[in-house]
Each structure stands twice: as C-alpha cells, then as structure tokens.
Amino acid sequence: MHRALLCLCLATVTFNASAADPARFGAAQKAIEAGEFKAITSVLVAQDGKVVYEHYFDKDGAEGRRNTRSATKTVAGMLAGLAIADGRLPGKSARIFDVLPPARRARMANPDPRKDAITVEDLLTMSSIVECDDETEFSRGNEERMYLIEDWVQFYADLPVQGFPAWMPKPADSPHGRSFRYCTAGVTTLGEVVQTAVGEPLQAYAQRRLFDPLGIEKPEWQFSPLGLAQAGGGLGLRTRDLWKLGQLYLDGGRANGKQVMPEAWVRASLSPQATKGEEADYGYLWWLMKVPVGDKVMTLPAMAGTGGNTVFLLPEQHAVVVITTTNYNERQPHLLTFKLLTRDLIPAL
Structure with a gap:
C-alpha cells in the first residue's frame, strides 16, 4: 500500500447463488474482463455476512492462494x-x-x-x-x-x-x-x-489462535533467511480467507458464534492512531482510507498491499469487498482498485 495511495484463462465459481444477483455486478465484471483495471485476479463482495458476488479472473480460481503483499x-x-x-x-x-x-x-x-x-x-x-x-x-x-x-x-x-x-x-x-x-x-x-512472547513459531500461533477458528487452511507464509515467518508481507491466502478476516473485524471480532478477537482490540485497531496525511489515517496496522464516493468522503478501514490488493470494510453497508490483483508493476495501482470499488462495486450495493 505504501508506494501508491492512490486476463488470462477465466475461471468462474458461483457460491450462494440464491443470495447473489449477478446482474448487479455485471458492469464491474464486464469492465474487468475488458482489461480496464489491468490484472484483477478476483473480486468478492459480501453483505450482511453473506457472499453476494464472487468471480475469479485467472486460472487459479477459488483455491488459489493470493500473495496480497502488505495486507499481511x-x-x-x-x-x-x-x-x-x-x-x-x-x-x-x-x-x-x-x-x-x-x-x-x-x-x-x-x-x-x-x-x-x-x-x-x-x-x-x-x-x-x-x-x-x-x-x-x-x-x-x-x-x-x-x-x-x-x-x-x-x-x-x-x-x-x-x-x-x-x-x-x-x-x-x-x-x-x-x-x-x-x-x-x-x-x-x-x-x-x-x-518470542507466545513461545511458539509465529505461523503455528497464527494457525491455532486465528486461522483455525475462521476455517482458514494451508496459508502460504514467506520466511526470512533465518526461518522467521514474515509478518511484514507475502502471506498467501484464498480470496475467501481474506473475506473471513475482514468480516471478523466488521463483526467486532466475532466469528461462528465466538469472540475470536477482543472487541476492544478491534475498536482500537480501527480507530485513528496515526496520520498518513489527508488521504488516510492509520490504526493498528489497518489503513483508514478516506475515499471519495459521490458527493461525500467515506472512511473505509482496509488491509492493503502492493498492486492494489485490498480488503475493504464498508461499515455503513455492512459489507466487505476483497479485490486481488497482480498489478505490481502498474503505475498507481491502488487508483485502479479505488475506481473499481467506488464506480462499480459500491453502487451495486
């Protein structure tokens, strides 16, 4: 996210068909397939805890582990x-x-x-x-x-x-x-x-305390030359895994009827603790992006990584939007992600 604040073989997977209305997101899908947003690999939109749109634009499909870089x-x-x-x-x-x-x-x-x-x-x-x-x-x-x-x-x-x-x-x-x-x-x-504090490898602690309660399997960690799981970037997760992490915070730390994260920690993490500038505040390793939408500016908590890979929380709509890409070498790739979000996805909600 820090470097810019602002299609291959298609694979379509349909979930929760009864809840989804593909026509609502038809314009977004058409624009992505036409290459308007360069190399978008997946989009997932969930509202009220249910997936309402999910599409994969690359050969990896739903089971592909997405290297979302600094979202880690x-x-x-x-x-x-x-x-x-x-x-x-x-x-x-x-x-x-x-x-x-x-x-x-x-x-x-x-x-x-x-x-x-x-x-x-x-x-x-x-x-x-x-x-x-x-x-x-x-x-x-x-x-x-x-x-x-x-x-x-x-x-x-x-x-x-x-x-x-x-x-x-x-x-x-x-x-x-x-x-x-x-x-x-x-x-x-x-x-x-x-x-060091928990006395076990970081990846093992993450699996036991965070990923297992959310049903996240086989994450692909990157490691330092000395074998430390890289907390600073590169963790490979499925698009649905990213949604689960976003949904966890949108729901105040609760998932599957249990309090997985302390609610107070969630609130503090999503509150301004530092300021990047006019474009964003920063919580506890959460971006608080100030995104123009229509005639107003919305503050959207986000997990964000290089290339425009982003998990957006939309509290007003009680929605989570996941956008993954391989736009690593594009100029200002986050602007492409913001355009897709604000022009095509939010209006569809």
Missing part, C-alpha cells in the same frame, strides 16, 4: 492483539527489546535509550523512533535494503534514530503524537516479538 501486516496486528489477550505479551506499551531475545539488544548497532523505549504500539502504528521509511529510497531502513541481509530483525534493531530537520514535523507536533513512516522492517520485527 494487518494479520500481524491481529496476532499482537491475541498475544496480549492471552497474557503472553504484557500489552501494547510493552517495550520490544524487553521481549525480544537479549542478543538483539546486546548486538545492537547505534545503541540509544530512545531505541530501548520502542513499544509494541510504536510498531503497530508505523511510528517508532528509528530511521525507517520504505517510501524513501535513501532511507537506511528501506525494506529493499533489509532483504539483502540474512537477519531481518537485527537489521531493524541496528537502525539509527530518526532525525527531524525543521521541515519535518516532530512526533510531538504530529497528529496523535506520532510521526508516521511506513516501515516493513518494524512489522517484521513485531512478528518476532509475538513469536
């Missing part, structure tokens, strides 16, 4: 909330270097008391004090630099403290008291924080 970060926020609820992570104010293996601090380059004070909440809100900004190619913490080394978490631990020249707002002068800078390395580190 939202899953990391869910796992942090569960670790806190389980009493394994002291809380959002827990200092990460008090949780991580002691070697992280012992081997740290650029030691600084301000780095020692970094909290879980700092990572959840993309606002820690270290110099890490994926939107700046010159940033010491840019994720492309991280991938060149073996130990991704130590990469984050070694980063220097961010400087704030006169033209850059200091955290104290920023909305919510936080200076937002998109940092994949920080969420990667959050994954190890959760893993």
Whole structure:
C-alpha cells in the first residue's frame, strides 16, 4: 500500500447463488474482463455476512492462494492483539527489546535509550523512533535494503534514530503524537516479538489462535533467511480467507458464534492512531482510507498491499469487498482498485 495511495484463462465459481444477483455486478465484471483495471485476479463482495458476488479472473480460481503483499501486516496486528489477550505479551506499551531475545539488544548497532523505549504500539502504528521509511529510497531502513541481509530483525534493531530537520514535523507536533513512516522492517520485527512472547513459531500461533477458528487452511507464509515467518508481507491466502478476516473485524471480532478477537482490540485497531496525511489515517496496522464516493468522503478501514490488493470494510453497508490483483508493476495501482470499488462495486450495493 505504501508506494501508491492512490486476463488470462477465466475461471468462474458461483457460491450462494440464491443470495447473489449477478446482474448487479455485471458492469464491474464486464469492465474487468475488458482489461480496464489491468490484472484483477478476483473480486468478492459480501453483505450482511453473506457472499453476494464472487468471480475469479485467472486460472487459479477459488483455491488459489493470493500473495496480497502488505495486507499481511494487518494479520500481524491481529496476532499482537491475541498475544496480549492471552497474557503472553504484557500489552501494547510493552517495550520490544524487553521481549525480544537479549542478543538483539546486546548486538545492537547505534545503541540509544530512545531505541530501548520502542513499544509494541510504536510498531503497530508505523511510528517508532528509528530511521525507517520504505517510501524513501535513501532511507537506511528501506525494506529493499533489509532483504539483502540474512537477519531481518537485527537489521531493524541496528537502525539509527530518526532525525527531524525543521521541515519535518516532530512526533510531538504530529497528529496523535506520532510521526508516521511506513516501515516493513518494524512489522517484521513485531512478528518476532509475538513469536518470542507466545513461545511458539509465529505461523503455528497464527494457525491455532486465528486461522483455525475462521476455517482458514494451508496459508502460504514467506520466511526470512533465518526461518522467521514474515509478518511484514507475502502471506498467501484464498480470496475467501481474506473475506473471513475482514468480516471478523466488521463483526467486532466475532466469528461462528465466538469472540475470536477482543472487541476492544478491534475498536482500537480501527480507530485513528496515526496520520498518513489527508488521504488516510492509520490504526493498528489497518489503513483508514478516506475515499471519495459521490458527493461525500467515506472512511473505509482496509488491509492493503502492493498492486492494489485490498480488503475493504464498508461499515455503513455492512459489507466487505476483497479485490486481488497482480498489478505490481502498474503505475498507481491502488487508483485502479479505488475506481473499481467506488464506480462499480459500491453502487451495486
């Protein structure tokens, strides 16, 4: 999502036919098939907890695991909330270097008391004090630099403290008291924080506490060279799995008659905790996108990843919209996703 805020063999799968009215979404499907939105791979629309439209535009179909890139970060926020609820992570104010293996601090380059004070909440809100900004190619913490080394978490631990020249707002002068800078390395580190706190591999904890209760099977994780499940991106999930995650938060953390996520954590996650700018606020690893729809601007919580891969929550319509793509090399692919959502999908609801 950070780089742009703004068809192959067809496979059609029909579910919940009695609830669906394909004609409502005919214009959207026709435009996608004509290539207007480039490489859209799937669209799912659910309203009132039921799928009302679902179509696959590639050969992988319903069982394909979609690499939705940075939408994985939202899953990391869910796992942090569960670790806190389980009493394994002291809380959002827990200092990460008090949780991580002691070697992280012992081997740290650029030691600084301000780095020692970094909290879980700092990572959840993309606002820690270290110099890490994926939107700046010159940033010491840019994720492309991280991938060149073996130990991704130590990469984050070694980063220097961010400087704030006169033209850059200091955290104290920023909305919510936080200076937002998109940092994949920080969420990667959050994954190890959760893993260390719960005492089991991150992927195993995710399966037991989040995916199994939702009926999500065989997720495809990516791993660091040292074997850490990558909380910062690349998790492969089916389109319906992404819907289940979105529906979980739309329903206040409940699924299948059980409280899977604490309702208070859901509310906090979907509330502004930092500000990206005029176009979006940021919760706990949830985008709060300000999307023009007709004559008004709607704030839509979203899980978002490179290429325009997005899970939108539409609280007013009690709807979830999942759009997956392979528009990784397109210019401003999120604008294509927003256009599909606002011009064709929302009106159909």
